[in-house]
Amino acid sequence: MAATSSLHIAMYPWFAFGHLIPFLQIANKLAKKGHRITFFVPTKTQPKLQPFNHFPHLITFVPIIVPHVDGLPEGTETTADVSTLQQFNLIMTAMDLTQPQIKCILQHIKPHVIFFDFTFFMPKLASQLGIKSIYYSVISATTFAYIFAPSRQLCGHDFTEDDFMQPPLGFPSSTVKLHTHEAKNIACMANMIFGSDIRFFHRHFTGLCESDAIAFKSCREIEGPFVDYFISEFKKPVLLSGPDGSIQEPTTTLEHRWAEWLSRFNAGSVIYCAFGSECTLTKDQFQELVLGFELTNLPFFAALKPPLGVDTVAAGLPEGFEERIEGRGVVHGGWVQQQHILEHPSIGCFVTHCGAGSLSEALVKKCQLVLLPHVSDHFFRARTVSSCLKVGVEVEKREEDGFFNKESVCKAVKTVMDEENESGKEIRANRAKLRELLLDRDLEESYIGNFINYLQALVG
Structure with a gap:
């Protein structure tokens, strides 16, 4: 594919605004450069995201019907609709149940690549359809390098705080370490069942290992050594979308x-x-x-x-x-x-x-x-x-x-x-x-230019 060719990119982020908004942010950056985005979003949530779509002629929202799961209030779509971790788990189950919808739409629109995060089934589904998959993380590269490093060999057993008190072998910083209460929190999170009777750790580790590439909403100026360590551990392309602030909603002044x-x-x-x-x-x-x-x-x-x-x-x-x-x-x-x-x-x-x-x-x-x-x-x-x-x-x-x-x-x-x-x-x-x-605009432009070049090479 020529470096100037336009890409068609699908996106399917976790149903939480802390993920939907950053995905839409990178969608805006890519659309600004002329690339077409198909953005999967829960039906009733679409109007809430519409004000953040800066390129509606290139970014198309495709509404997804979220199946009802027992234990969730009727009409629940995102984490904003509920308040407990158990309900978040059920939303994840509902999101997993959308797989047939997503497959049908992807077969029809045939994008070059799909960005995902929590839907661990996506890499295999995309591969079956001849689509490249990118795990796009709004979580820091430092976090993922510390917790999910394959050299830890953590799969297959219950996690304890001792598993996370020390960084993995070769981790590039001795100052990034956890306190006892923090290691307990991480172990609890890793063990947690999060959708479809699948552990939180396994869900993410599977997505990271089976995707064609991994991308972070980050830059080397902040996380450089940890990005390099992550690359050495996962041995696959890692893309960085660069420094940025959040999407500005169209309001002009403070209340x-x-x-x-x-x-x-x-x-x-x-x-x-x-x-x-x-x-x-x-x-x-x-x-x-x-x-x-x-x-x-x-x-x-x-x-x-x-x-x-x-x-x-x-x-x-x-x-x-x-x-x-x-x-x-x-x-x-x-x-x-x-x-x-x-x-x-x-x-x-x-x-x-x-x-x-x-x-x-x-x-x-x-x-x-x-x-x-x-x-x-x-x-x-x-x-x-x-x-x-x-x-x-x-x-x-x-x-x-x-x-x-x-x-x-x-x-x-x-x-x-x-x-x-x-x-x-x-x-x-x-x-x-x-x-x-x-704040250097040249820095941001350099990152998004490299990001697009990596995408072109991946799908080419």
């Missing part, structure tokens, strides 16, 4: 009430905290977090879900808290325009759970980073940012259970916000250099 509130404070003085749509803290950790913000004596804006077992954010706050922080602190329980908030000149620090989307947005903004990882991939992203790149600070936690207190929250924030702190000086300097590098 007036928040813009007005933030504008009361000096430039770079406000702490912003958000943990995404799926991270819920226990009540005691929720209270330690907000008390830590109070302890800094800095203004703060926290957009958080109500803690476990509590109906509202206000009901979860410590006694007397609202009165003490009136005028300099907000704890909000609803959705906010995160990208607009991060761009506001008053924001000086972002306390994040290290979700992929949040970090992508934050790394190209001017705010300093405080890292409070919650589960699985978050741990590895936090180590990469804090220990390898040295562009952020992790909140200290107890080794055995991951508990953090208000003092550790305050200490982490002060490290990056106090201009006289020596560690903070180095971190702020590193942050500025990395931000400048990631």
